[in-house]
Amino acid sequence: MPLVLEARGLTRRFGGVLALDHLDFDVARGEIVGLIGPNGSGKTTFFNVITGIYWADAGHVSLDGAEITRATPQAIYHAGVSRTFQRSRLSLPLSIFDNIMIGNHKRLNQGLWFNLVRRQAFKAEFEESFANAQALVEVFDPPLARRMLEPVAGLPMIDRRRIEICRALISRPQLLLMDEPSAGMTHEETSQLMDDILEVRKRLDGLSIVIVEHEMGVIERITNRCVVLNFGRKIAAGTFAEIAADRMVQEAYLGLQ
């Protein structure tokens, strides 16, 4: 499979802390890669460097063969990388549709002239956007897709997570980075959301996903491959079964002596 993401020697320091230490990280097209490691091991920093929030002190990142190492977050989003965050970033008073559309600005014609004067074209674009957003929500939960104009404030956690993932997917990224999607959810909700994510991956052919997750059941169930970090360094990589059997991983992550 061709590589979507190729990171080489990524290094990022915060003062005396080496948050990423010469990290090599590849993601192939259509792959779901689990990124695991103890608290503070550099997982979120890796996402922040890939998405241009922080620049790497050293190393390179390419997406689909094109260098994105020092690109802006906007350019990286346009190149096809989306993410979801550990803490919910939905605007609660806004509707499901409005929240999803926040993620879609690269596909909209936003000129003032277009919006004010070309009313028919604006209407057609709005209707197309609505249909696209609704089709995406339907993959997760058909009844939810009939409530597109309701505020997200009234939705349970699992539906809010679904909307956040839809917002990340509406721009049709090649690579989706998910930071602990199970945070704050019950075991049943997590299991349901993982079914949804597997379904989404099946329908959005070629979508690659990197998922940071502390729930090992989730990692075991949905990943093709895992990378384990400790103090910013890759200490193991392989299938879940391989990394779970690795002594260094057990010591670092599971606290075995």
Ligand SMILES: Nc1ncnc2c1ncn2[C@@H]1O[C@H](COP(=O)(O)OP(=O)(O)OP(=O)(O)O)[C@@H](O)[C@H]1O
């Ligand atoms: N903006 C920052 N300023 C200073 N130090 C930071 C900053 N961001 C991260 N760090 C430090 O870098 C290291 C890696 O942090 P990071 O948040 O990437 O870890 P993590 O694996 O995502 O942890 P968690 O599982 O708790 O989310 C930690 O020591 C953290 O304190």
